[in-house]
Amino acid sequence: MSTDDRDAPGDSRPLPPRLDPRAGRPARGRAGSTAVTAPATSAAGGRRLVWTGRAVAMLLSLAVLVTSGWGWYLGRVADATVNRTDAIPTSGNDETVDTGEAMNLLLVGNDSRSALTEEQLTELNAGTDSGTNTDTMILVHVPADGSKASFVSFPRDSYVEIPGYGWDKLNAAYAYGRQNAPDSASEEAKSAQGAQLLVKTISQLTGLRIDHYAEVDLLGFFELSSVVGGVDVNLCNAVDDSFYSGAVFPAGVQTISGADALKFVRQRHGLPRGDFDRIIRQQVFIAGVLRKMLSDDVLLDLGTQRQLVSAASKSLTVDQNLNLLQLAQQMQSVTAGSIDFQTVPYVGDDTDDAGRYILRLEDEDALRTFFADLSAEPQQTAAPTTEAPATVAPADVQVAVYNGSGTSGLAGEAATQLESAGYTVSETGNADSMDYTATEIRYAAGDEALATTLAGAVPGATTTQVDDATSGTVQLVLGSDFNGVGQAVTAPAAPATTTEGEDQRTAADTSCIN
Template identity: 40%
Template structure:
C-alpha cells in the first residue's frame, strides 16, 4: 500500500486562490451534510447491531431440556462440543474440500472444551479435556470421555433432537462429576460447521514449531508463520498423528486456533465491517447448536470488557506418563489428585489446602481414617494406624498402596475438610488433596518418611492435640501448597507443535 508520507513533496507553482463567500457557504453545507450522514450512520449502526443479533440468534438450532435456567451476571461454564459427523446432504465437492470421506463420520465427541467466564467477564479460560480421558460415565462404568455422548444417545428414544439432548446431558453430567463445576450451557459444532465458520472469518495466522505432513488429516505445513484458509484450518485442528504429544498437541492446537479466531473476531476489521460481520454472523449462527437457555445478548454484555489477551487456555492435569492400555483401549490417565486444586485455580476458588486450613477440626472420635503404605517400609501403615487409634480416631485395616508414592498425603472426600484437618494436625508436613477415590479420610505414606505423631508431640509442635481444637497447624506443619493451573495466553507470536 502506498503511504502518502513517502511521496515526494509537491510545491504548487501558484498561490492558492482565496475562497469566495459563496464557496465557503457551499463548504459549510457540504460539511453539515457529511456530519448529518455520519449521525445517520451511527443510528443505522445501532439498528444494525440489533438486526445482527436477531439474525444471529434466529439462525441457531436450539435444543431444550438439557440445562437449567440462565443466571446472568454470575460465573458461566459453557461446554464447547465438536464431533466428526457429516450432514446427510453434503456434496462430493464438500467432502473433497473437507479432506474427508462420505462414511458419515462418528458421533463421538472428539473436541470437548469448557469455557469458564467469571462473573465480571474480564477474562475467559478454555479448559480442554482429551477425548481419550479415562473417566467414570454414569450408568456405564469406566470408559473414554468421548463415548459419553454416544452412550446417552443410544440409551434414549424419540426424535433426533431428543436423542441428541440425551447424549449432551450424559456428557455434561460426566464432566460435572469430573470437575465439580456446574455446566450452565453448551454449544455444539460439526465438521462441516467448523469449515463454514472458518471460511467466513477468512485466513487465520498460525505459527508452527516444526513442519508437518500428516496423510490422515491432510495437514501439510512448513514450520514458521503462515496463513491458513478454511480447508487448511480444518486440517490443522484435526491433526494428531505425527505430533510429539499426539492428542494432547491436538487439544493445544484447538485452544490456539480458538484464541486466534477470537482475536480476529474481536478486531475492528471484523466488528466495524457490516458486510463481513453479516457474513460471519450468518455462517456462525447456521452452524451452531446450543441449549435453549443460553442468552447470547446477556453473555455478550457480561463479556464486553474481554480483550483478546484475556483469553487463557489450559488442559486438565494428567499423570506424568498419561498413556495407558486398559481393556485393549489406548486411554489417557487423569491426575485426579491434582484435579480439584486445578479447577479451583482456574475458577478463582479455594484449593484443598486453603479450605482445610480454614475449617474447624472435627472431634477425632467422629473421624474414620485409613492408612495406605506407599513408602514400602515394613509395618508402616500398622504403626500409623496405631498412633491414630491412640488419639481417639476410628481406624481401618493396614493396607499397601497400589503404587509407591514420594509425598505423604492426606486425601479427603468432598466436604470432609474438618475431618481432614483433624487427621492432618497429627501428620506434620504432609500434603493434602481432595479425592473422590476414598470413602474416608485416607493417608498414603510416602517415601519422604513422614509419620503421624502422638498428642504430646503434636502439642509441642504447636498443633491441636486431637481434642477438636480449631487452631491452625504451625508453619512447619502447614499443608504443602498445591500447584496453580498451568494456563497459556496465545498470541500471534506464539508457535506450537
C-alpha cells in the same frame, strides 16, 4: 448482565419479515416457529460433526458490537436463527466446587460426517462417517464480571466415570446417551440425550454446574474461517500429514482458512504428542479467530459482521436457554490477553482392563482444586524485604577449603584465589567424598554474616548451617560446578519435563507451536 437472567421459553418474538434474514428460504426444521427457544427438528442437525471454538468466536464478535443498534440487531438475528437442543439435564449437573456466579459453557465436537456430501468430504479431507463419539470437548469458564475467560480442553481418551455406564473414555459419553433414548425417538431427541449425558459426565468430573452447551458443525467451521479472511498461525517446523488429515504446511507464520484450517486443527499424526498437540492446534486456531474478531478488519466492516452471524446461525446448536446477546454483553470487556487456554490436569498414559489406550487424569481433589482456582481472586504477594543481609570484611572470614569435586589440586587453587581476594584460609584438604556436584558453604550458628560474605565470592553456592562447623570458621566444600573465586558456579541442567496438564497460553500468544 448475568447469563442466568435469561428469557423464559416462549418470551422471544420473531423478527419482522423485512429484518428476518431467513425470509425467502426454507426454514431448517423450524416450520411454523421462529421463537428463540424452538428446538431444531432437522435430521441432519442431530448428526453434525462439530469442531469447537467457532461458536465462541461468534459470541465474542457480538461482544464488541452490543453497544450499538447494529449489534442489537445482529444479536436478535443470531438468537432467532440458531438451532436449539435440550442439552442441560434437570439432575446430575450439580455444583460442588464454589466458583461464585461464574458461567460455564461446554463446547463439544461430534464426530459424525453423515450430513456432508461426497464432494464436501473430499474437499475437507474428512474421510467417512465415524459414528457419534465426541472428539473435542472444551469448557469455557467466564467469571461473573466478564473480565477474562478460560478455555480448558479435555482429551478425548480421558478415562472417566460416565454416570450409569461406569468407567470409559470421555468421548463415549455422548454415544451412550444417544443409545439411552427410545428407538422411536427423533434424531433431535437422541442428540439431546447424548448432550445431557456428556454434561452430567463433565459436571461430575469437574464439580462444576454446566450452565450452557454449544456445538458447531463442520461446514460452519469451514465457512467461518473463510469469512474472517483466514487466521494467522505459527509453526515451529514444517508438517506433512497428507495421508491422514491432509495437513501440509511450511514452517513459520502463515494465514489459513477454509479446508486448510480444518486440516490444521485435525492433524495429530506426525506430532510429538499426538492428540495433545492437536489440542494445542485447536486452541491456537481459536485464539487466532478471536484476535481477528477483535481487529478493525471485522469491527469496522458491517458486511463481514453480517456474514459471521449468518455462518454461525446456520451451523450453531446451543441449549434452550442460552441468550447470545446477554452472553456477549457479559464478555464485552474480554481482551485477547485475558483469554487463557489450558488442558485439564492429567497423570499420564495408561491402558484399561481391555488393553485400550487411555489417559489417566489427576484425582478428584486435584481436579476440584484446579477448577476452583479458575474463579479465584489473585493472591496479594508480600512486598520483598529491602534489608540487605549482614556481611563483614573478607579479612575477618576464616575459610577451611575442602575439595569434593574430583579435580586434583582444586582446593589449593581455590585457597590461593581466596587469599588474593583478602580472605584468610585456615585449612585445605579433601572432602569426605569426591562426588559433590554442587559447591556448599557450611557455617556454625551465629556465623551467618561470615557465610554471606563468602557467598559473595562464590555466586550460586548453597549456604547451610551445620552442627559440626567450628565457630568462627566457614567451610567451603568444592563441587564439580565450581568455576573459581569470583565466578558463578555452573547452573545445573534443567531436567526434562512433560507438560502434563500444564499447557497454557493466552489468545494474545503468537509463539510457534509443533
